[in-house]
Amino acid sequence: MSTEAIPAERPKRNYNALFGLTLLALLVLLWIILSVATPSFASANNISNLLRQGSMIAILAVGQTFVIITGGIDLSVGAVVGFATVIVAMLINAGVPIFLAILITLLVGVAIGLFHGFGIVKMGLPPFIITLATLTSLRGIGLLMTNGNSISINNDAFQLFSRSSFLGVPNLFWMVILVGIPAYIFLHHSRWGRYLFSVGSNAEASRLSGVNVQRTIYMAYTLSGLCAAFVGVLLASRIGIGNPTQAEGWELQAIASSVIGGTSLFGAVGSVHGPLLGAFILATINNGANLLNVNAFWQRIITGVLIIVIVYFDGLRRRGK
């Protein structure tokens, strides 16, 4: 009798779009406030800087969101970024052509994602555990490979990329668009995207409906690994070194961006534009706090409070209050 009619909810046709607009409004509001409060915020230099800062977390957050929609979590992405900087630096210094070096690095990311899928699907490990294990061991492997030293990349063209702009917009931000558009089409307009949602909602029902659940899980973690390796390449280009301890804690920023962007940690709820906006909201707060000379320690607290506030209001709205 729990089966009896719960009042039918009014259709939430444009819920995703609406939430996205609210986030966009929040972002614009932050920008307006900061432009008024500080002289330097609205400068072209600072905006470019802000876009660069937010871009890498934004790409990580997209991959992370795929995983979270299936009801999982990928704690390894920060470590994969650090590891990828080492791989790409070593390859370039060994004289491998840049494009090949990047391709191999991306394949390493794919391999790490496949390993996560294997651990979850075949070994039955919880996503939290297998990706936590990768988080610590990848840092270790990277340190072994480099003897704990940073590797300077001796290729100027490679480094130039992340510092340049195209049409006045930093290249790093173009990379967000390069990842974001296919990701959006994939998640919202392909059957694989639908399967990510259905597996996150009810894996058993999906299986019985002919969805290949194992392949869907492999896919989610592979895409997350791929995004992380790509960010590793971008980071290596930006800082000009390969160092396995880079990107410490980025997995948490990626998860925070995703959650601020409306992704449910219980799975089956999420979008692509949400996490992107979430990442730039976080970047704006950090950037603005720097300009306002707010203690860096406070920035962390503000981020924490923001996560609670946004997710709370999102939850209220979802319950229809």
Place this chain on the structure above:
Amino acid sequence: MTSTAQELHPAPTLEPGRTILELKGLEKRYPGTHALKPINLAFKASEIHAIVGENGAGKSTLIKLLTGVMPRTSGDVIWEGKPAALATPHEAMALGINAVHQEVVLCRHLTVAANMFLGEEASRFGILQQRAMVREAQKIIDDLGFDLPAHVVLGDLTIGQQQLIAAARATVRGTKFLIFDEPTAYLTRKEADQLFTLIRRLKGEGVTIIYISHRMEEVFELADRVSVLRDGTLVGTRNIAETNDAELVKMMINRSIEQVYHKEHFTPGATLLEARNLSGKGFENVSMTVRAGEIVGLYGLIGAGRSEFVTTLYGRHRKSAGQILWEGKEVQVNSEHDAIRIGMALAPESRRDQGLCLNLPVGLNLNLPIYKRISSNLLISSAQEKTEADRQIANLRIKTPTRNALASSLSGGNQQKIVIGKWLAHGAKLFIFDEPTVGVDVGTKAEIYRLFGELLSKGAGIILISSYLPEVYELADTLHVFRRGKLVATHGFHTANHEEILTQALAEKQEKPGGQI
């Protein structure tokens, strides 16, 4: 409240026959739905009052209003002669109104005793008096005549036993008015009998019982009076001695009982599926065929091997021996994917756990098996996605505001229609229905049966699994009886009577199956 047994026992203050609770124009509206139209009804002290009605008739809403889970829109509730607000669950409980739900809402990881005293633990100087509580709880359980230990973890008991504990828990809190919401859905016959004993005993102590059930035989066994709800309206209240099955069903669905089991006979066509000496986990050496245009019924107790047999056909489990033939050719079915590709479809037993993505839209659920067909390469045709979903919603008469409403917002019967409906567009030839009408009301049942007829007329074959004998008996062209993993008997349409089939399913005749008969 303290924890001595005396104080915990019901303390009714009214003599039998007097009105304890009266509803005057009680009404509930949700945005867009008039869930309960103004109702006038008086409950007497010490009566067992059954409430029956289809899913969506307003029974759950009524319970939620009475237990303070939701506020009413208008109307009055008179409790012992005084108006009661019933604004919070706490207030309802303080008055002595309590409910036992179909699904056990207790903490599975705590002990039976801890659950009994949850929220009212006995403690001294902040330290829990665990042993005293176990002793107390055991005394109450023994007193009620349940043969259950109080010190074990609740989750170690069967669902039925947990249900008994939930009932026991509700009775020890000064309860004067106790609502049972389909309590026997998961109980064995023996457990149900224990529960009925408890209910009669409470009545003897002056407690008013509201008993909600889909099972007519229970209503006639227990109740003094029965009220029928339909579409949020109280159709009528009858003394149980002055009514019968047929009248109640007619009041509930506005249509006669003969129209429920809708059976069309078709001439069977070619053999679709054949199992030859198939063995696997939970069943052995089973052979049968399914032809186009026929319903093959599988009857047996829970655990007799029926579900294991069909999930093996469907590729969920590996067969250990034997062959599966599809349209005369041997096939290997190693996964659900293979089965679906061949042309099989399975509507599983538990729609919540296996059938639906509850927090996703109705449309997505309906289209899930056919996304491959409605997408070119990777991209989904959104026009086709919409038309397919809307077509199934119209075709199956699924009551939903739009295809974008979440599946969880629909009633049980409508959810079940999704579970079945998603296969219609897929074009499967063999449909396997595992307990398709559990927890579904008579009206939806009739619609599901009519759907069977439609499928058959299009040349599909059906395997129907049910623990409810009348269902397979009235619908199956061929009826196979399972017992302990073996196929023990096969009958044609109405070639055996209920007693024979039941005997074959039970063999030792010790216990009736799952309270379903």
